[in-house]
Amino acid sequence: MAEQDDAIIRVRDITVQFGSTRVLDGLDLDVKRGEILGFVGPSGAGKSVLTRTIIGLVPKVSGRIEVFGVDLDAASSAQRRAVERRWGILFQQGALFSSLTVRQNIQFPAREYLRVSQRLLDEIMVAKLVMVGLKPEVADRYPSELSGGMIKRVALARALALDPELVFLDEPTSGLDPIGAGDFDELVRTLQRTLGLTVFMVTHDLDSLYTACDRIAVLGNGKIIAAGSIADMKASQHPWLQQYFNGKRARAVVA
């Protein structure tokens, strides 16, 4: 086994290919326990592909992925399920179950995994809704009756349903108004502090990077081209980073 440090996700030398297009090319990445990692990169660089590869939705050509110290390729199905119980995933479009109500969506993982009373399930469901900033009245609506921002919040509530240690957020603030997005960042921060969450966040939102993230990793040409704090990013000489962190929009955020 590798040396014990506090990396909760350890990605080593992974390559992902669709047909003849190589999306990820020998990529290495560590996510440390308790941090919020912001993951940025140009559109189409493969940010979502990396997320989906780590959670096992996209097959990789080669490489090794460890989550909570478990090698996901070598794990038995029981070990895999145990890992899956400890993470929560917020998909870009929410991916709520369209034939279930908000209440049933949030209770779904807990109902499957925990033998607790309906009363506690209901109470926890309300607690999650309050945490993500929604009113309990939305509990019996269907996903098709929610606005885009509400779908994001319900999806986050579902991702947090089992109080996971690790959450993957795929563009959590896209499609939210700036105030809502700010609340969302604040929320992620609060949850990270209170629940000791580790957050892997794919984002385009500069505000999120400044306010929510401890560390930033940048994807380009199938590799991590830089990783570090905001200050490191701004000091980088890489042209894309220069443009991204020192461009017009970036200055507006800092000011």
Add this chain to the structure above:
Amino acid sequence: MSGDPTLERIAQGEGLALCAAGNWTARFAPALERIVSDAEKLRGSRPHIFIDVSQVASLDTFGAWLIERLRRSLSDASAEAEIAGLSANYSSLVDEVRRVGPAPRVVSDRLSITGMLEQIGRTVAGVSGTIIGLVDMLGAVLAAAGNVLIHPRSFRLTSTVHHLEQVCWRAVPIVVLITFLIGCIISQQGIFHFRRFGADIFVVDMLGVLVLREIGVLLVAIMVAGRSGSAYTAELGSMKMREEIDALRTMGFDPIEVLILPRMLALVLALPILAFLGAMAALYGGGLVAWLYGGVDPEAFLLRLRDAISIDHFIVGMVKAPVMAAVIGIVACVEGLAVQGSAESLGQHTTASVVKGIFFVIVMDGVFAIFFASIGM
């Protein structure tokens, strides 16, 4: 296992301290719920109760909520129960769950006689709605067709050809195979039973009339309803779910003209072709079995077939085909546009499309049978 959550009761003079320890997390939720419901019975037993959480190893939403729930149920008018020993990390979590109110009640339908009668009544009343919907769609499609006749440039040839490939060309192998087998079976059964009367050769009459008038077109229509009607409903339904149809409308296009007319036209052209191919395959299969199993050689079969059937039988079969295609298409499109936001609704409407499509095809067949009988064809 160590780390199991506990709640110890320690008397302190007049008051009572409840000392929580261990992991108060989701993994232990069933045990936690039991502990907390037990402790809730202490309500009112002592004038002053506080909950000490300083020994808790880890806390998450489940644990924090259960502690908060315990605090609420131990509080009464005279004395407020308190939470003590909160670390800075956990206090924000406890503050968070403090805002939680009661869950809204689920409104559930109770099963009752009146409820069931109501359901039956609504279903019956819904039948007229279905018919109106079908007539409405028929009108809309005809209006769109009329519009296309006046402005031929707005006709979508590419789309029509694409759908024609899907519903006609790609359906040929399966339609031919199934009708061939049905022809074989009819012929075999006919010979088997007619042989007792020494009337083997009449199997040719039966096969010819049955296949050309009824079975050929009916069977193919049922297959098309299952194969293409369901596809139309699912396509239109998922476009409806993703607001693609609304997008089309806001761009100034008529969804009937862009989406439905090419599909209808493709189906109306496809079904006669498929019915013809199906009838030929069934005759071929029947002839083959008559020859190999019944000893009716091909020349005798063809001779007998020429005597047994007239062009009328063939026309009767072919005239029905486009009408049945239109019925299948209209049902499929109405159901597709009725899909609501959920995956479940898509499934229900696709099922309804096939069931209603087949039902109306059989009803149409009956109507045609009466019609042709009365005009003597």
